[in-house]
Amino acid sequence: MSVSSACLGIIHEYTSDSQKFAREGRILSVISPWRAYELSLQLFYICLQTIIILLFKPTPPKTPDQPTKPLGRVAVIGAGLTGISSSAHAIAHGFDVVIYEAGDRPGGIWAHVNRTSGLQLNSLIYRFHPAVLWSHAFPRRDEVLREIRRVWKEYQLEPRTRFNTPVTSVKRAPKEAVNADDLDPKHQGHARWLINDGSDGPFDAVIVTVGTCGKPQKIGFPGMPNSEESSDGKSDKSDNKQQGKNAEDEHEGEVFQGQVIHSSELDDADLEGKTVVVVGSGASGVEAVETALSKGAKATIMIARDDKWIIPRNIIFDTTLSAQPFGRETPLSFIWEWVLKKWHYRGVEDLAPAHRGIFEGTPVVNDAFLDHVRTGKCSYIRGDTLRLINSGALVNTRSRESKPKDPGEKKEFKGDVVVLATGFQRPQIDFLPEDIFPEDYQRPDLYLQNFPTEDWSILMTNSAYVNAIGTVGHFHIGIYTRILLSLLMDKDARPSPKDMKLWVDNVRFVKRGARGSPLSFFTYMELTLWLLLFHVLRPDRIRWVFFIMQGWGVTPKEYKH
Known part of the structure; x- marks a missing residue:
């Protein structure tokens, strides 16, 4: 556009x-x-x-056959927002790319959400590529997909994309199959990689962009119609029974008489004048409530197993929060939480988490949901969903100070439609060699949270972190890609496995005590410190600073004519 x-x-x-x-x-x-x-x-x-x-927009190739003399070859796994951006950056700087996508179109998770789905963050901090031109501050799905496809086409990536091609194997190319003698990461080298059967030839690097959201995760509850079970083969039935002996005996054999759908399937749902029960309190649940009300639902009921922090759509607040230097709870984190309770949660302070710090999980970014609770359009129920019954759901309701599965009071909530806002499965990366993730250095404990410590030539942008604030679709995609490209171009800049493990160990030491994992919460501060140390302590690397940060200085001459 x-x-x-x-x-x-x-x-x-x-x-x-x-x-x-x-x-x-x-x-x-x-x-x-x-x-x-x-x-x-x-x-x-x-x-x-x-x-x-x-x-900052890098110059795209003029024709599909450019670059005619590539600086290297990069395989990109996934044609979502991160994959398209990474590929566009790589080809703009003279590297040839091949994109492998399991689906039949670009867009990633955005190609599988509802039409009403949109950015929760201001699009100014969702600039996944410098060429992006947003028309709205909070664009919806179709505008996001339009920009992804525009970048995909402008950077000549369409003929380089293999649709309906899931990656099942990434393996090291044998020495005799590559024209290189620097294959050992311990001596400033790196492996060359073959994808699937190797028919596309060896690649100098692999960028894994499978993301953190895969297929819809449908949790199974007793009483679901058609004996539906969860998409991962699990059911909550055993857990439910642990919450109280014979908890659902009086409802045994009952089957919900309404419709049960996943939150990603709301586009075609008829919700006019109906009461919608939403199971789940994360981003999917909050968005499901908004969508249901926009489609004419009479009322909504959210069943929240645990409370999530909800932060406002405020670019200054969100950016400052995501820039927190430690990426974990600190003695001063209570200040953020106090501000949120007094400002964003005014009138519904009881919904603020009692046991979860704001840096202990990915917060939900939303302005409308708490207003829906204030005005009575959404009833917020804290508790565990025990089962579905003929007319709705049976829930073990609990107080704010309780935790999931604690004893509570069993109540029935009537509804016409049950929406499973249970999120998405985490994509598997079992196609990668196991030995690049040694013990204690697996996701998310990676070099710069994105590079396996055994070989830097594999990059896992947006595919390794557990929690984060406002980081999925921003400029870090380009920075990480250019770090990889600079390592490919400059042998002296390459870190050894020992160096990468030392960095991870030091970061873990600084962030020790963080809940979950010291590296489970992604912030930009670690990347910022690395960029400073990478250039300040090694003056010979100064020549890369503007390339890595702004993307300046490496453009094939043929692109300019």
């Missing part, structure tokens, strides 16, 4: 809304100064992005 077409689109949207309001007799809305102010902000946002594009 060009800048002019983006501006015209915004103006057309404003004009169409004005005509709609006029037809409905809403004259005050037509002449509202606030709408005019919002229009001016949107146009200013387009101008701001234009500056970013002019400064």
Whole structure:
């Protein structure tokens, strides 16, 4: 999308809304100064992005056969947002790429969510590639997919993408199959890699971008229609029985008479005038409540097994929070939590987590959900879903100070539709060699949280972290890709397995005591410290600083003509 077409689109949207309001007799809305102010902000946002594009957008190849003399070959696993961005960066700097995608179209998780799904963070901190041009501060699914496809096409990635090609094997190429003598990572070398049957030839590096959200995870509960079980073969039935002897005896044999769907299937659901029970309190659950109400649901009930922090859609607050230097709870974390309770949670302070710190899990970014609870459009029930019954769900309700599976009071909640907002399965990476993840250095305990310590030529952007704030689709994708490319181009900059393990050990020492794992929470501070140390302590690496940070300095000459 060009800048002019983006501006015209915004103006057309404003004009169409004005005509709609006029037809409905809403004259005050037509002449509202606030709408005019919002229009001016949107146009200013387009101008701001234009500056970013002019400064940082890498030059794309002009034809599909460029680069004619590649600096190396990179395999990218996954054609989602991260995979397309990584590929675009690599080819822009003179490396040839091949993208392997198990599905039939680009987009990753965005290609499998509801139409109403959108960014919870401001799109200014969701610039997955410098060429992106957002029309809205909080774009919805279709706009996100449009930008992914535009970058995919502009950087000549379409003919380089293998759709319907799941990766089942990544293995080291034998020495006789490659024209290289630097195959040992212990001596400034790296492996060359074969994907699946090796028909595409050896690759100098592999970027794994399978993400952290795979197939929908459907948890099975007793009483589900058609004897549905969970998608991972598990059921909550055994856990439910542990919460109280004969907990559901009086409802034994009952089957829910309504519809049970996963939160990713709401697009085609008829919710008009119905009561919707949402099982799950994470981002999927919050979005499911919003979607249900937007589709005309009479009421919604959220059953929350545990409480999640919900932070506002505020670019200053979210950016400052994600820049926290330690990536873990600290003695000062209570300040953030106090501010949230007094500001964002006003009137519904009871929903704030009692046992979970804000840096102990990925918070939900949302402005509307708490208002839905305040106004009574959503009933927030803290408890464990025991089973489905004829008319809804049987829940072991608990107090705020309780934890999952603690004793409580069993209550029935009636509903017409049950939405399983139980998230998505974590994608497997069993196609990678096991020996690149030695004991104590497995996901997320990796070098810079993204490189296996046994060989830096495999990069796992957005595929290794457990929790994070606002980091999935931002500029770090390009930085990590360019770190990999700089290591491919500069033999003296390459870290040995010993160096990488030492870095991981030092970070773990600094962050020891963090709940879950010292490296389970991703922040930008570790990357920032590495960038400083990488260049300050080794002046010979200064020449890479603008390439790694801004993407300047490495562009094939043939792209410019």
